[in-house]
Amino acid sequence: MTSRRIRIDVPALTRVEGEGSLRLEVRQDQLIELGLSIFEPPRYFEKFLEGREAEEVVDIVARICGICPVAYQISALNALESMSRQMASPWVRSMRRAFYCGEWLQSHALHIHLLALPDFLGFENAIAMAERHPNMVKRGLKLQGLGNALVRLFGGRSVHPVGARLGGFHHAPAPDEVTALADRLKAAQQDAGDLTRFCASLPLPDDPQTFICVALHHPDRYAIESGEIRTSTGLNLSANQFEQHFHETHKPDSTALWSDLDGQPYLTGPLARLNINHPQLPDFLLTRLGEIGLELPSCNMFHSLIARALEIELVLHEAIQLLNDYTYPKSPYTALPLEPGIGYGMSEAPRGLLWHRYELDEKGLIRAARIVPPTSQNQARIEADLHHSLTTMGLDNGEDVLKLRAEQVIRNYDPCISCSTHFLTLKKVET
Amino acid sequence: MTRPRVAVHKFSSCDGCQLAFLNLGETLLQLNEQVDILHFLEAGMNDASADVDIAFVEGSLSTPDELTRIRQVRANSRYLVSIGACATSGGLQALRNLDGNHDEWRDAIYARPEFIRTLKEVRPIAAEVRVDLELWGCPVSSTQILAAIRALLFGVAPVDDRDRVCLECKRQQAVCVMVTQGIPCMGPVTRTGCGALCPRFGRDCYGCYSPSETAQTATLARRFSGLGLLPDAIARRFWLINSQAPPFLQTGRVFHRSAASDPDD
Incomplete structure (x- = not known):
């Protein structure tokens, strides 16, 4: 056997949100070193939230992530509003779900078409892919645009929307705007179904792995904007129990922290959600599962692509229902007085569980904040997956083949590196 | 070509x-x-x-x-x-x-x-x-x-529109949230470009497009004070998304200091 040594350096990963790099070293067909580095500079959101009023939090945390600002706003509102004796109105709760559906739709459509599909169809990027597959790319951009339109309906703009507030929304959309958008969403359902079939028809690698799934679960509906944690290991946890089981550590080569569930890596995101909550899918999607032959739970990470497509169909369906039932409210919010203390809240960002904790003082100012974003939760899982996938595929493969597979594996998690980096509080060790 | x-x-x-x-x-x-x-x-x-x-x-x-x-x-x-x-x-x-x-x-x-x-x-x-x-x-x-x-x-110089959000608000015929509801809106000192999104949604502008031309920040801060905002809260209005833009930095500093010297604690 000849001695072979390759070193693969991907100094800047493309088609992910934010910036990270990958380092691999193979010596005599053994994986000697593997490191996913996140080197986004920290922005210290948790620190400058301190001393801010509770009302200001939604506009600040939106800026953690340009791709999933709604997720940050809703997790923060869930945490802060838990410190009130009253609840937001049923109208507000429904409309927050509709608002959030818009974010899933735009984020998933962007991920599938602009970030993931070029890998599977053999293009460097979606723009090059559009020259050969114009209709497919246009279909994706249209779905993404509809998601943005839904976020705009409630938020005024799709990036850092301005509509959400404590107790509800600043503004209720006019009924004719709602009806017009509902009609456009209905017209896109056929496209969304075609997208799922298309994703399922791709020759995705078949590489089963064992991993723990973590997702929110809600007794009445597929969890998006609210729910309790459920794990494939059988745990059921509320937001205030999160810290008893999930821990973060800091590794030298990253500015993002790593999370574990009682010492184990775990998966959060579309496939974890689908694995845990698939019995709650509407009937037409249960039929779709049969049609495309997807058996759940799935332990093939490449099914994340199909999971996103199915969730696009789901949120279109959900948003149409919610908008069909739309009534113009007397007031788009309820004033919710908050009491001092600690509030915990979470929701399912497009790429997974997003947990917040705020401590509020007697003056209504934030005393401490802690935010755990999905990508830092997935980091340990991504590394475990890379180890497994590359070894299974065969380390004797060429450098380009290994590099492409490694990038595909990483993109399956739709990592949002910008938002994974910027919070993360560890207890300060006093010496 | x-x-x-x-x-x-x-x-x-x-x-x-x-x-x-x-x-x-x-x-x-x-x-x-x-x-x-x-x-x-x-x-x-x-x-x-x-x-x-x-x-x-x-x-x-x-x-x-x-x-x-x-x-x-x-x-x-x-x-x-x-x-x-x-x-x-x-x-x-x-x-x-x-x-x-x-x-x-x-x-x-x-x-x-x-x-x-x-x-x-x-x-x-x-x-x-x-x-x-x-x-x-x-x-x-x-x-x-x-x-x-x-x-x-x-090859032409791009238009640098430094008008206030306030003027855009009037063009859009939005109701002024500060005049009608006493909400501390940053529109009078913030650059246009958003289409007066926040006031049209019935809420305060929070200055995300940065200071407008000739931003009268000190005057607006006094107005906020008249609406009942404490110095600390006024400082926070200016020290948010564009805290380092000179007019916002300066006015924030004045009120932050005055809050620090308040004997109310």
Whole structure:
């Protein structure tokens, strides 16, 4: 056997949100070193939230992530509003779900078409892919645009929307705007179904792995904007129990922290959600599962692509229902007085569980904040997956083949590196 | 004729301003027929050192590496356009400059602070290199981006609209939230460009498009005081997304100090 040594350096990963790099070293067909580095500079959101009023939090945390600002706003509102004796109105709760559906739709459509599909169809990027597959790319951009339109309906703009507030929304959309958008969403359902079939028809690698799934679960509906944690290991946890089981550590080569569930890596995101909550899918999607032959739970990470497509169909369906039932409210919010203390809240960002904790003082100012974003939760899982996938595929493969597979594996998690980096509080060790 | 060459670079940011490109829909494909996008990591183009006609830069400078990178981008680009609040004023994360306690924050968050290499202060792009055009906003809109590309390609000076949100509000016939509801709105001192989004939604503008021309921040702060805001709360109005823009920095400082000397504790 000849001695072979390759070193693969991907100094800047493309088609992910934010910036990270990958380092691999193979010596005599053994994986000697593997490191996913996140080197986004920290922005210290948790620190400058301190001393801010509770009302200001939604506009600040939106800026953690340009791709999933709604997720940050809703997790923060869930945490802060838990410190009130009253609840937001049923109208507000429904409309927050509709608002959030818009974010899933735009984020998933962007991920599938602009970030993931070029890998599977053999293009460097979606723009090059559009020259050969114009209709497919246009279909994706249209779905993404509809998601943005839904976020705009409630938020005024799709990036850092301005509509959400404590107790509800600043503004209720006019009924004719709602009806017009509902009609456009209905017209896109056929496209969304075609997208799922298309994703399922791709020759995705078949590489089963064992991993723990973590997702929110809600007794009445597929969890998006609210729910309790459920794990494939059988745990059921509320937001205030999160810290008893999930821990973060800091590794030298990253500015993002790593999370574990009682010492184990775990998966959060579309496939974890689908694995845990698939019995709650509407009937037409249960039929779709049969049609495309997807058996759940799935332990093939490449099914994340199909999971996103199915969730696009789901949120279109959900948003149409919610908008069909739309009534113009007397007031788009309820004033919710908050009491001092600690509030915990979470929701399912497009790429997974997003947990917040705020401590509020007697003056209504934030005393401490802690935010755990999905990508830092997935980091340990991504590394475990890379180890497994590359070894299974065969380390004797060429450098380009290994590099492409490694990038595909990483993109399956739709990592949002910008938002994974910027919070993360560890207890300060006093010496 | 070769098409103009474009690059999109990211520094410390949330990725939101790059979405002004990625959210263009089919226009993104049309844009690609008119320009050659050589570097844009999130979209899959990776040629950071390419010579380009226009470089769009998102994000602020917060590490020594970023200083090196921005000098290279400047050297490779005919026009350098900073997009968004982070690139033009430092953005929300520049709030850490105000306290001057970066090291303490870093040590509180990271168990191994020796591996975190950051600058003590977050800086806008223009603090390090010459910037040809600044597009303000948190986030910038697709319209701003397309208008800038058009103007630069035609070789005309892009329109720099520094009007107030207030004037846009009147044009849109939105009801003034400050006059009718006593809400402390930043519209009178904030640059237009958003379409008066917040007042049209019945809420206060919070200054995400940066100071307007001749921003009367001291006058507005006195008005806020008349509405019942305490000095600390007034300082927070000015010290948010564009805390480092001089008029906001200055007025915030006046009220922050006066809050600190308040004997109410």
